[in-house]
Amino acid sequence: MQKVAVAGVGMTKFGCSQKSQVEMFAEAAMDALVGSNLEPKDVQALFVGNVMGDFTEGQLNIAAFCASELGLSVNAPAVRVEGACASASVAIREAYNWIASGVYDIILVGGTERCLTMDTSLATRTFAMGSDSRYEVFNGLTFPGVFGMAAHLYSDKYQVPLSTLSEAMARVAVKNHKNGAKNPLAQFQKEISVETVQKSAMIADPLRLFDCCPFSDGAAAIVLASEKVIHKLTDKPVYILGVGQAHGGPLYRQKDITRIRAREASAAQAYEMAGLTPGDMDVCELHDCFTIAEILAVEGLGFYTPGKGYTSVMNNETGLDGKIAVNPSGGLKAKGHPIGATGAAQAFEIVNQLRGECGERQVKGAKRGITDTLGGDLGTIVNIIYGV
Amino acid sequence: MQKVAVAGVGMTKFGCSQKSQVEMFAEAAMDALVGSNLEPKDVQALFVGNVMGDFTEGQLNIAAFCASELGLSVNAPAVRVEGACASASVAIREAYNWIASGVYDIILVGGTERCLTMDTSLATRTFAMGSDSRYEVFNGLTFPGVFGMAAHLYSDKYQVPLSTLSEAMARVAVKNHKNGAKNPLAQFQKEISVETVQKSAMIADPLRLFDCCPFSDGAAAIVLASEKVIHKLTDKPVYILGVGQAHGGPLYRQKDITRIRAREASAAQAYEMAGLTPGDMDVCELHDCFTIAEILAVEGLGFYTPGKGYTSVMNNETGLDGKIAVNPSGGLKAKGHPIGATGAAQAFEIVNQLRGECGERQVKGAKRGITDTLGGDLGTIVNIIYGV
Numbered sequence: 188m189q190k191v192a193v194a195g196v197g198m199t200k201f202g203c204s205q206k207s208q209v210e211m212f213a214e215a216a217m218d219a220l221v222g223s224n225l226e227p228k229d230v231q232a233l234f235v236g237n238v239m240g241d242f243t244e245g246q247l248n249i250a251a252f253c254a255s256e257l258g259l260s261v262n263a264p265a266v267r268v269e270g271a272c273a274s275a276s277v278a279i280r281e282a283y284n285w286i287a288s289g290v291y292d293i294i295l296v297g298g299t300e301r302c303l304t305m306d307t308s309l310a311t312r313t314f315a316m317g318s319d320s321r322y323e324v325f326n327g328l329t330f331p332g333v334f335g336m337a338a339h340l341y342s343d344k345y346q347v348p349l350s351t352l353s354e355a356m357a358r359v360a361v362k363n364h365k366n367g368a369k370n371p372l373a374q375f376q377k378e379i380s381v382e383t384v385q386k387s388a389m390i391a392d393p394l395r396l397f398d399c400c401p402f403s404d405g406a407a408a409i410v411l412a413s414e415k416v417i418h419k420l421t422d423k424p425v426y427i428l429g430v431g432q433a434h435g436g437p438l439y440r441q442k443d444i445t446r447i448r449a450r451e452a453s454a455a456q457a458y459e460m461a462g463l464t465p466g467d468m469d470v471c472e473l474h475d476c477f478t479i480a481e482i483l484a485v486e487g488l489g490f491y492t493p494g495k496g497y498t499s500v501m502n503n504e505t506g507l508d509g510k511i512a513v514n515p516s517g518g519l520k521a522k523g524h525p526i527g528a529t530g531a532a533q534a535f536e537i538v539n540q541l542r543g544e545c546g547e548r549q550v551k552g553a554k555r556g557i558t559d560t561l562g563g564d565l566g567t568i569v570n571i572i573y574g575v
Numbered sequence: 576m577q578k579v580a581v582a583g584v585g586m587t588k589f590g591c592s593q594k595s596q597v598e599m600f601a602e603a604a605m606d607a608l609v610g611s612n613l614e615p616k617d618v619q620a621l622f623v624g625n626v627m628g629d630f631t632e633g634q635l636n637i638a639a640f641c642a643s644e645l646g647l648s649v650n651a652p653a654v655r656v657e658g659a660c661a662s663a664s665v666a667i668r669e670a671y672n673w674i675a676s677g678v679y680d681i682i683l684v685g686g687t688e689r690c691l692t693m694d695t696s697l698a699t700r701t702f703a704m705g706s707d708s709r710y711e712v713f714n715g716l717t718f719p720g721v722f723g724m725a726a727h728l729y730s731d732k733y734q735v736p737l738s739t740l741s742e743a744m745a746r747v748a749v750k751n752h753k754n755g756a757k758n759p760l761a762q763f764q765k766e767i768s769v770e771t772v773q774k775s776a777m778i779a780d781p782l783r784l785f786d787c788c789p790f791s792d793g794a795a796a797i798v799l800a801s802e803k804v805i806h807k808l809t810d811k812p813v814y815i816l817g818v819g820q821a822h823g824g825p826l827y828r829q830k831d832i833t834r835i836r837a838r839e840a841s842a843a844q845a846y847e848m849a850g851l852t853p854g855d856m857d858v859c860e861l862h863d864c865f866t867i868a869e870i871l872a873v874e875g876l877g878f879y880t881p882g883k884g885y886t887s888v889m890n891n892e893t894g895l896d897g898k899i900a901v902n903p904s905g906g907l908k909a910k911g912h913p914i915g916a917t918g919a920a921q922a923f924e925i926v927n928q929l930r931g932e933c934g935e936r937q938v939k940g941a942k943r944g945i946t947d948t949l950g951g952d953l954g955t956i957v958n959i960i961y962g963v
Contacts, residue, residue: 251954255824264820271636288676432652436643566639
């Protein structure tokens with residue numbers, strides 16, 4: 188197996204776009220290619236994460252159309268993968284293996300999604316297709332409902348008063364908005380207060396509006412290259428040190444939704460492959476689709492023991508200068524969440540952090556970072572560890 | 576790279592099913608696992624082709640739910656891929672590489688789709704999402720329209736009178752129904768005549784009803800295993816000798832839709848990797864979504880020179896005892912076409928043919944076979960060569 192590195196990265200501004208999903212992807216991809224000193228003809232394969240291009244634009248088979256829009260060689264396979272909100276991270280892991288195995292040296296990979304310019308009154312219901320259609324969607328369960336339940340279960344299991352947990356959740360939102368305010372590509376670039384969160388509308392008890400990430404349009408892309416060619420493309424390679432992916436399945440098969448088994452399995456795969464531990468990570472982009480989700484994720488990734496994740500924000504340990512910087516980009520909460528693109532946007536941030544190119548939101552001396560992407564309520568988890 | 580073999584195969588009857596897509600997949604997968612002397616816990620990763628489970632059942636992230644239904648280990652990544660009607664073949668190629676690269680030894684891969692029990696009055700329009708939404712679907716183009724145009728262009732370019740071409744097309748249908756009549760899993764198990772085709776309703780000139788494959792429900796699955804473990808699983812291994820995949824893109828980027836560049840590129844990749852030529856193939860399962868598509872495919876795969884593919888059926892050269900047996904299963908035309916499952920069903924047939932287990936429709940002495948799967952009008956092509 189040969190080593191795999193990121194050569195270049197690209198990302199559209201997240202928020203509301205007038206472009207199609209193919210056009211957004213092409214914008215991000217051209218930035219990633221230019222940043223890698225490559226032309227489209229150099230790309231040997233393409234992987235695209237996309238969740239519901241058929242619903243939003245009537246477009247299936249989207250990877251082939253992205254390839255054609257960019258002018259890739261007809262010989263380049265173009266593969267769409269879908270693992271709900273983890274789609275782009277699934278794509279990165281697939282691309283990783285095609286280079287690690289020595290078949291290809293240069294692969295373009297990313298994701299694209301239109302969520303904001305669809306009818307957002309239907310968005311929550313549409314997104315719910317990422318959970319089990321037979322027993323969950325059928326009964327009206329949506330993602331805010333799942334994570335609202337998880338918050339109550341967490342409060343009960345660990346005897347954390349709901350008022351304390353709600354404050355911690357609000358502080359997750361405050362931290363991520365503070366980071367997003369320093370990110371010119373973020374959907375929300377405005378700081379908020381704990382009061383902003385706690386006075387916002389109730390969505391799914393105890394989750395309020397500002398506990399929820401927004402609907403977003405956007406795309407992100409990265410170029411992966413083999414160790415053989417990476418030094419011709421960039422003098423700032425960022426290596427993929429470990430990858431992990433695991434599956435959960437429907438909620439009724441879970442023992443405890445406050446501890447996502449699939450995340451623990453996936454993270455263990457990635458740490459073992461990298462030969463690293465949670466304590467070795469300097470920076471983390473994780474799946475804060477709801478504020479409680481960040482608290483569960485810092486535990487699942489091994490930064491905090493179960494039941495102590497909420498202290499991360501209470502003790503200001505996950506800010507830009509904390510013991511582990513979590514979601515310096517603003518996370519899904521402030522940067523935005525164009526679902527099929529999110530995993531690639533997380534990679535975009537980690538790579539820029541490890542290159543020391545994040546300006547005001549730079550995590551000082553960051554050498555190793557991890558991404559965490561969740562698809563569905565608990566269905567698909569991908570973790571990828573990067574290092575310089 | 577280690578060699579990759581098929582250990583076992585499974586397939587539901589194609590046609591109309593009362594099961595969900597996950598349940599159909601589990602049925603096919605359990606047959607493939609039992610045929611491989613394996614249990615679900617032995618599976619290290621899962622790849623599932625599915626095109627529009629969100630439209631038909633409100634189900635995204637379907638690979639994770641298939642994995643959970645089967646009781647796979649949480650550590651097994653479950654990946655859905657979508658390349659329109661080529662989805663399951665894309666899945667097989669991805670799975671192939673994870674074993675070839677030495678990461679895994681046992682992978683379950685296949686596809687599942689519900690097309691018949693959806694509202695079929697919308698099916699053609701829904702399927703059209705596999706072509707370009709901005710310039711094709713938007714203007715009302717559907718797949719019957721594309722292949723109707725291809726037939727007219729073929730007739731004009733090669734000066735084959737439309738009456739001759741139409742007869743050849745009808746003979747494709749007659750041949751594939753004759754084969755399907757010998758396949759207990761086929762949707763249509765009834766022979767037809769040239770007259771049946773030529774008296775059927777006009778769909779998209781010159782394509783008549785019996786020039787078109789049906790809508791179908793169904794699933795198929797295969798178990799791939801490394802050369803290290805294959806001999807513990809079966810005494811009839813069938814090896815994957817070559818894989819190819821290429822992308823086309825929208826019609827307006829094509830020079831000539833009677834010659835699908837992506838197929839020629841993909842087939843060349845597969846033949847080169849296998850070190851074989853078209854003349855080495857004994858049996859072929861190809862993408863006869865319309866009868867004209869089989870004529871184009873036998874040319875694209877190198878069995879006939881461009882403009883001569885129609886002679887394959889006029890001279891009875893592609894029957895079970897012809898120079899190359901094409902679609903012994905009945906093909907999409909008679910076996911049926913549950914779109915996300917089709918590539919895996921092609922693999923199912925080729926593996927059974929190379930094992931000599933096809934009974935009445937057995938191609939005598941078949942040692943090498945190729946599958947050909949087309950996604951969209953010309954968007955995605957995958958070819959896989961199998962041998963014993």
